[in-house]
Amino acid sequence: MIQAHAVRLFVEHGYDGTTVNDVAEAAGVSPMTVYRHFPTKEDLVLVDQNGPLVADRIAATPAGQPLVRRIGSALVDSARTLTDGDDRFLLARLRLMISTPALRARHLDNHYVLQQAIVDGLGDEAVDPDAAFQAAAAASACLAAMHTALVRWAKDDGRTDLPDLIAKALAAAFGDDTPGTGGR
Amino acid sequence: MIQAHAVRLFVEHGYDGTTVNDVAEAAGVSPMTVYRHFPTKEDLVLVDQNGPLVADRIAATPAGQPLVRRIGSALVDSARTLTDGDDRFLLARLRLMISTPALRARHLDNHYVLQQAIVDGLGDEAVDPDAAFQAAAAASACLAAMHTALVRWAKDDGRTDLPDLIAKALAAAFGDDTPGTGGR
DNA sequence: CCCTTATTGTTAGTAACTACCAGTGCGGTA
DNA sequence: TACCGCACTGGTAGTTACTAACAATAAGGG
Secondary structure, three states: OHHHHHHHHHHHHOOOOOOHHHHHHHHOOOHHHHHHHOOOOOHHHHOOOOHHHHHHHHHHOOOOOOHHHHHHHHHHHHHHHHOOOOHHHHHHHHHHHHHOHHHHHHHHHHHHHHHHHHHHHOOHHHHOHHHHHHHHHHHHHHHHHHHHHHHHHHHOOOOOOHHHHHHHHHHHHHOOOOOOHHHO | OHHHHHHHHHHHHOOOOOOHHHHHHHHOOOHHHHHHHOOOOOHHHHOOOOHHHHHHHHHHOOOOOOHHHHHHHHHHHHHHHHOOOOHHHHHHHHHHHHHOHHHHHHHHHHHHHHHHHHHHHOOHHHHOHHHHHHHHHHHHHHHHHHHHHHHHHHHOOOOOOHHHHHHHHHHHHHOOOOOOOOOO
């Protein structure tokens, strides 16, 4: 609930134009309570709980395929389930993340954490440091391509299909043999 | 000079354990002077002027090759000239960027800016929005792979060859047909 | 010698965030 | 009913990054 009030105020008056005290007042709680639930002001926008979603899907992909294919298909599938509900809140948050430098930076840093989860989810490759390095490179590249798709999706106001956009971005980066409807 | 004092103090006492006033005092200037030269505390570590370096190299690559190959070779070449001088200062800054969350986030956000420069440097593709999207996806993926190589390089204390690591990361993400000495 | 300009310093303020302590409701135990 | 932890919330005071507005100093050019 606090997050809903925060995003609404951020959209109305801008991220920098809204203080944490404003959020607390709008939500009817004290500033201390806000800080307890969201350690930083940025977390009011960034908090999201679909991290393990992707990692679980990674582990479910067949191990024989190339890394970028396994990761890419997991990202496309995750995006599909993510955009099932109401896109409006997700879009509002995403637009804030893209337009506000501080949020954009933290959002990209969260990718860094997600990358570690993906590498761990890939499983047995992690024992060999060289294989782990290759997995990290592939994962970071896939996440970056996905982020490009997210930016495009926000620019289109969510009218285009997000999984399709991600598949297209992956195809542009890694070649047309990537999965998804946009690979053609 | 202010930056040199800042990095030294950050390494000695930690980033969060050093105030901007400490940096100002060590450099023999007032805190205001520090803020005038470095808009944020993070810039004391992040300020770097090799952005146009990469963009210029992009424009110099042959236009016939695939996007990731053009971008990748430019990144490898840029890294080669970058690691010519004294690696120690670069390594210290890089280690701070990786270990400090705030710096890591801002560093990744700088990649976002560099990505735009690369897309612009690619030239005529930018007119078609679909081509620009593909270029952005390829550029972001290449930069992410390079970042993975940077992390590995810092973990090895700069002992391994950075251009070689970048080439290996690109090869892991995009296949073995990427340029550089580490392609095999 | 005076004027312009660039750089630096000083002061006062805002806002994010923290440490520390206090109050409130709530289920379990005697 | 009285007592006791326990999770959540609130208040206070402080630190720190950062900004705005104005003064001072120093260099160069007429």
